[in-house]
Amino acid sequence: MPNMQPEKTAVREQDPKVRAHNFDEVSSCYTDEEALNEANRCLNCKNKPCVGGCPVGVRIPEFIEKIREGDIPAAYDIIKTTNGLPAVCGRVCPQESQCESKCVRGIKTEPVGIGRLERYCADYMADKAPAPEKPEFNGHRVAIVGSGPSGLSCASDLAKLGYGVTVFEAFHTAGGVLMYGIPEFRLPKATVQREVDGLKALGVEIRTDMVIGKILSVDELFEQGYEAVFIGTGAGLxxxxxxxxxxxxxxxxxxxxxxxxxxxxxxxxxxxxxxxxxxxxxxxxxxxxxxxxxxxxxxxxxxxxxxxxxxxxxxxxxxxxxxxxxxxxxxxxxxxxxxxxxxxxxxxxxxxxxxxxxxxxxxxxxxxxxxxxxxxxxxxxxxxxxxxxxxxSPNPLIRSTTPGLETNRRGCFVVDENMLTSREGVYAGGDAVTGAATVILAMGAGKSAAAAIDEYIRNKK
Ligand SMILES: Cc1cc2nc3c(=O)[nH]c(=O)nc-3n(C[C@H](O)[C@H](O)[C@H](O)COP(=O)(O)OP(=O)(O)OC[C@H]3O[C@@H](n4cnc5c(N)ncnc54)[C@H](O)[C@@H]3O)c2cc1C
Missing domain, CATH: 3.50.50.60 (FAD/NAD(P)-binding domain)
Structure with missing residues (x-):
């Protein structure tokens, strides 16, 4: 029998008067007991409307079922098949307008706390997930410009396919808005750093303090032997x-x-x-x-x-x-x-x-x-x-230094359904294409671009 408690299982939070004066995270992660209680609120509906509400289609009832069974590594693996950054998304996704807005429990009472459960799985596995193994190099190199969620997702998927991936980041630290925008009290930087370190373990090279369009142009990246370029430079202007x-x-x-x-x-x-x-x-x-x-x-x-x-x-x-x-x-x-x-x-x-x-x-x-x-x-x-x-808005630097790269009147890169820009081999995604949006949409764009880049390079051979 599902738990018919009308409200989400509460999370413990720092007292507002105390936390207003520190940068420590506001909300705690569910304990095992709290997570189980919340997982039991899921009705495991046949038609799974919550999955349709998630921009990357996380198999929500399946991972929640694994929490109920006490198999958190399996729950985490299910999330990771479609979402590379669950610790981030569990904390910052606008669940109320995405997965949770479609939850059947939400019609009469509060929806299942899907974001909180996602975070629980990610935090539970933070020091338990094995370091990823570096795949064998397939002989092809791809450059990623920008290390926000779109660039990180694109880099991760390509590295797993054996590509030699270099991420060029203008700032001295990788992570994009996850590092420089969203504050520590909402998204601890150690959590983001873990994701970046995971990429390095996959063999991705991250070059910081590299402003593309100033230090190197997109065309110079091709001259250096990169066969495709992904632009995930966000909308930081x-x-x-x-x-x-x-x-x-x-x-x-x-x-x-x-x-x-x-x-x-x-x-x-x-x-x-x-x-x-x-x-x-x-x-x-x-x-x-x-x-x-x-x-x-x-x-x-x-x-x-x-x-x-x-x-x-x-x-x-x-x-x-x-x-x-x-x-x-x-x-x-x-x-x-x-x-x-x-x-x-x-x-x-x-x-x-x-x-x-x-x-x-x-x-x-x-x-x-x-x-x-x-x-x-x-x-x-x-x-x-x-x-x-x-x-x-997107920064104009790359568009003004890359001939033939089309942008719209808001300065966003114009891409087709495969995230391909008006230049051969140049792909773009995330806020640089949509204007300021969300982490999960940027990640989804990075994943789509990785699949398209793989296809492009394989067909070119
Ligand atoms: C303060 C703040 C709070 C937010 N809160 C939320 C939230 O709660 N939930 C949510 O879903 N979304 C939130 N967002 C939006 C979300 O963070 C963005 O939609 C997302 O980060 C976009 O990802 P991206 O990869 O496209 O770009 P970014 O994350 O912007 O990353 C782009 C990276 O490219 C680098 N770059 C730019 N130009 C160059 C160049 N020429 N050469 C090399 N590198 C370059 C930048 O330094 C940056 O690191 C928030 C945004 C901000 C600013």
Missing amino acids: PNFMGIEGESLVGVFSANEYLTRTNLMKAYLDDYDTPISRNRAIAVVGGGNVAMDAARSALRLGADKVYIVYRRSAEEMPARREEVHHAVQEGIDFRYLTNPVEILGDENGRVRAIRCQKMELTEPDQSGRRGVKPIAGSEFEIDVDAVIMAIGT
Whole structure:
């Protein structure tokens, strides 16, 4: 008989008052007992709608069944056949709009905690899974540009097929947004590093501090003997609003703020790369990036942190759990509020942000409600820093240094159904193709590209 408990088995979390001042992970992993209790909530439905909700088709009821049987290595193996990064996805996937949104238990009660169970399997196996064996070299070399989830997945699949794979990464550390964007308290960097180390064990060479388009061009990669190139360079170029005051001291892009915090360890006193400590900060935006920036700002010592979002709570794209955690930690949400100007003091530093109140309009053709300003509703919020988290675009470096590489009007690489760009042998995927999206979609793209690259090189022979 399934466990008919209506709520998900709770995870233990750090007290919000305590965790708002440290970078340790917020949520704990299920214990064996908790995982079994949650696994028993799964109805093991015949038509498995949850699998259809997962962008990479993880065989969810099958792995949950293995948890029930107490065979966690088998559960982990099932997940790994389609998802190379379960420890990451279990923590950061937007399950509420993917697998869990299709869970039959979710119709009347809370869905099965699929993400929590995925994380449980990955964490359980973290120090138990055998190191992968290096396959025999098949004589062909492929270059991967960018070491985010798309590049890592592409590299992993190709290395398993025997390709000599080199990953070129612009930063000094591999992992992409998993390392420099998503904070430690949500995704411990040791977890990401384990995945990168696994790739190295497969024989993948990772060359950091290599900005392709500056140090080497895509064409030079071919000249060096790589037979195909995968571009997984993400969408790391921050957007700004174009309002007065954005060049004042104390205005950051979320990318800069989070990169300094996560990758350059600005939160640790013994690093030489600090970030200014601010009293009151307004973070503009309503996605995961905005939540991460706001919660990091709190942990870096701000007394007051606001989320300024121009729509209402219902439209906010951030993962529900992140919003819930941010509210618990004391972030002040100002919905239906849009900045119109950032105000500076006599030293050119931020002193306040001027906003106007907004109201929702009727839904457009896509079903999303628009907003319009309420006349005469302007007011100021007293802050000494502003973080812009209103979206990002792909960096133009590679497209501007690679002749014949087609991009669309948003600067994203144009690819066909095989992830092939307009240049022979050049494939692309992840945020560089879709614009800012999700980890699992980037991974899926990397996997598809690996299969297409393998086919291309085998047919070329
Ligand atoms: C703060 C933040 C929070 C997020 N939270 C979530 C979440 O909770 N859940 C979720 O699913 N998604 C989340 N996302 C989105 C998700 O992280 C991205 O969709 C995903 O990382 C995209 O993967 P990618 O491989 O395409 O690119 P990235 O992860 O962006 O990796 C691209 C890599 O390419 C490198 N690069 C760029 N240009 C060059 C060059 N010229 N030469 C060499 N290397 C280069 C970059 O340095 C980077 O390491 C978040 C994003 C951010 C920024």
